[in-house]
Amino acid sequence: MPRRATRYWLMKSEPDVFSFDDLMAAKGRRTMWDGVRNYQARNFMRDDMAVGDGVLFYHSNAKPPGVAGFAEVVREAYPDPTALDPKDPHFDPKSDPEDPRWMLVDIAGVESAPNLVSLEDLKANPKLSEMAVVQRGSRLSVQPVTADEWKVVRKMAGL
DNA sequence: GCCAACGTTGGC
DNA sequence: GCCAACGTTGGC
Numbered sequence: 001m002p003r004r005a006t007r008y009w010l011m012k013s014e015p016d017v018f019s020f021d022d023l024m025a026a027k028g029r030r031t032m033w034d035g036v037r038n039y040q041a042r043n044f045m046r047d048d049m050a051v052g053d054g055v056l057f058y059h060s061n062a063k064p065p066g067v068a069g070f071a072e073v074v075r076e077a078y079p080d081p082t083a084l085d086p087k088d089p090h091f092d093p094k095s096d097p098e099d100p101r102w103m104l105v106d107i108a109g110v111e112s113a114p115n116l117v118s119l120e121d122l123k124a125n126p127k128l129s130e131m132a133v134v135q136r137g138s139r140l141s142v143q144p145v146t147a148d149e150w151k152v153v154r155k156m157a158g159l
Numbered sequence: 160g161c162c163a164a165c166g167t168t169g170g171c
Numbered sequence: 172g173c174c175a176a177c178g179t180t181g182g183c
Contacts, residue, residue, distance in 0.1 A: 012181090038166075061181055119182080137164040139180050161183085168177080 007048065008145040010056040010067075010133055011107070020057045020069035020112060029109040033142075034082045035090045036104060041142035042074050046077040047102040050141060054150055057135065059116075060141075066118035067153055068086050075106035114158035 011033065013019070023031055036042055055071040070147040079100035082090040123134045132143040145153075 014181090029166095037167060065182070123178085137180095161181095163180100165180080166178090168175100170175095171173090 004014070004050065005051055005056060006129050007050070008054040008056070008147060008149075008150040009044070009073075009142045010058050010131075010145050011071075012058045012060040012141045014061045015068070016018040016061070016149055017061045019059065020071075020078070020109065021111040023057065023071065023107075023114065024069070024112065026109075030106055031108075032080075032106055033104045034080050036141060037083075037090065037092065037102060038141060042103055044142045044144065045105050047137070048144070049073050049076065049105050049155070051076055054145075056150070056153060058143060064120060066114075066116050066121065067113055067157065069112045070110045070154070070157075070159075071107045072107045072110055074107050080104040110113065115156070117153055117156045121156060123128055125134040125156065 007089050015022075018031070023029060033045065036045065051073055053073040055073065056067045056068045057071050059065055059068045081088070082088040082103040083092040083095045083100065083102040084097050085091055086093075092101060119133070122128050122131060128134060128149055131145065131149055132140060
């Protein structure tokens with residue numbers, strides 16, 4: 001028995017930087033979700049994510065933007081090493097190695113969306129009107145998704 | 160490339 | 172603690 005119900009998330013990545021295909025091509029189809037420097041996004045990863053949670057992998061700053069694939073959380077939160085490495089572009093001098101400010105999870109790719117679900121498609125579906133990603137000015141890079149929304153998006157993707 | 164929306168910073 | 176200035180996000 002799972003300790004709690006599976007939760008669902010949407011995580012944004014710029015495909016020019018790291019695409020869903022990059023994730024599927026990575027060793028073990030896994031990656032550290034590093035570089036998040038927003039407290040709300042960090043709190044979701046640190047406090048609310050568990051192994052097995054579902055992840056909508058969203059391409060931002062893309063043509064078109066949208067959900068490119070499905071992933072899952074494979075390691076619970078731990079300190080983001082890029083925040084503690086002075087040579088890393090995501091280095092944060094204010095993060096204390098004894099009490100790291102930034103946390104991340106590992107995710108693994110599960111399956112590509114047979115049809116990319118574009119932002120336009122998401123906005124056009126009345127069932128998804130409450131989703132954070134379709135709200136105007138929504139910039140949060142890690143967002144909770146309901147189980148119903150997850151099912152709807154999977155269906156729209158052709159799964 | 161533009162710019163609206165948003166989060167963070169820092170002076171006071 | 173307020174809030175103006177600034178930097179970033181991300182759709183268009």
